[in-house]
Amino acid sequence: MQIAMLGLGRMGSNMARKLLKDDHNVTIWNRSADRTQEIQKEFSSVTIASSIRDLKHLLQIPRIIWLMLPAGDATQAVLDEIAEIVDQNDVVVDGGNAYYKDTQLRYESFKNKRVRFLGIGVSGGVVAAETGYPLMVGGDKSAYEEIKPILDTLAKPQGGYDYFGEGGAGHFVKMIHNGIEYGIMQSLGEGFDVLSSAPYSFDLLKVAKLWQKGTLVSGFMLDRVIDALAKDPRLEQVVGEIGMASGETTWFVEQAKEENVPVEIIERSLEYRKRSQTDKKIQESFTAKMISALRNAFGGHEVKRK
Structure with missing residues (x-):
C-alpha cells in the first residue's frame, strides 16, 4: 500500500522501516536530510520527498499521509501545508502525541474539505519496531477501514489496533x-x-x-x-x-x-x-x-x- 511518512524521529523512522520491510510503497519526508538518507541506504525502494508540496504528485489518489511529529506547532505547521495539496477523499493521519481537543478541531477542519482525518495514538516505544505497535484510532471510520493493511503491518506480531470513535477519540484513549x-x-x-x-x-x-x-x-x-x-x-x-x-x-x-x-x-x-x-x-x-x-x-x- 502506498503511504507517505512525515517525521523520522525515533518512532517515525522505525515505523517507516517496518512498512518498507513488509513491501509497502513508502515515501518519506523529514526536515533534516540525514534521516532520509539513512533509510535510503537501507531500502532502495523508498521514495524521498524534498518538500510537502512534492507529495501532491508523488502519491496516487487517494493519498495517505501519516505524520509522526512533535505535538503542537510543529504538527500544525505541516498540517497547514498538507491542507494546501490534498484532494477530496485523501487520508491524513496524525500519529503524534496530540491533544485530543486539537485533533477534534483538525478532524472537523479537514472534514469540511472532504478530506478524511485520523488521529492515532501510537504506543509501545522503540521496542515496538520488533514486537508490534499498539494503535489507538479515532477519526474518519472509512479511512480507518482503508488503511487496515498499514495498521496490520505496524501491529505485527504482538501489537494491535482498534477504532474508538470520531474526532479525537483515539488521542483521548x-x-x-x-x-x-x-x-x-x-x-x-x-x-x-x-x-x-x-x-x-x-x-x-x-x-x-x-x-x-x-x-x-x-x-x-x-x-x-x-x-x-x-x-x-x-x-x-x-x-x-x-x-x-x-x-x-x-x-x-x-x-x-x-x-x-x-x-x-x-x-x-x-x-x-x-x-x-x-x-x-x-x-x-x-x-x-x-x-x-x-x-x-x-x-x-x-x-x-x-
Missing part, C-alpha cells in the same frame, strides 16, 4: 494510557527504592526477573526494569532528573478535573517529575533514577548520567 503509565512507573520506582534501602542485600535484578514469572506486577514495564538493571544493577550512573517528553499526562489531569474525577496517584506522579527537574534530593533517589532509566529503556529518551 492514548492520553489516558500515558497517565496510567506515569502511575505504573512511579510505583515501580518507589517499590525498588524501598528494596534498595532494605536491611537486606537484595539482588534487584533477581527480584525483577522472578516477579516477571507470572506475578501480578509482571508485564511490559517490568521487562524494562530488567533491561535497566541488567545494564546498571544499582543505577549508580543515572541522574534522576526525569524528562517531560509530552503534555499528555498534564492533559489527563486537566481532563479529570473537568470530569470531577480524582486522580491522586497520577497527579502526584506528574508533580514528582516536575520537582525532579530542580530538587537534588529527588534526583539522587532510586525512585527518580528508575523512572529515568525506564524512559530510556522503552522510549529511547535521553537520560542524564554521572
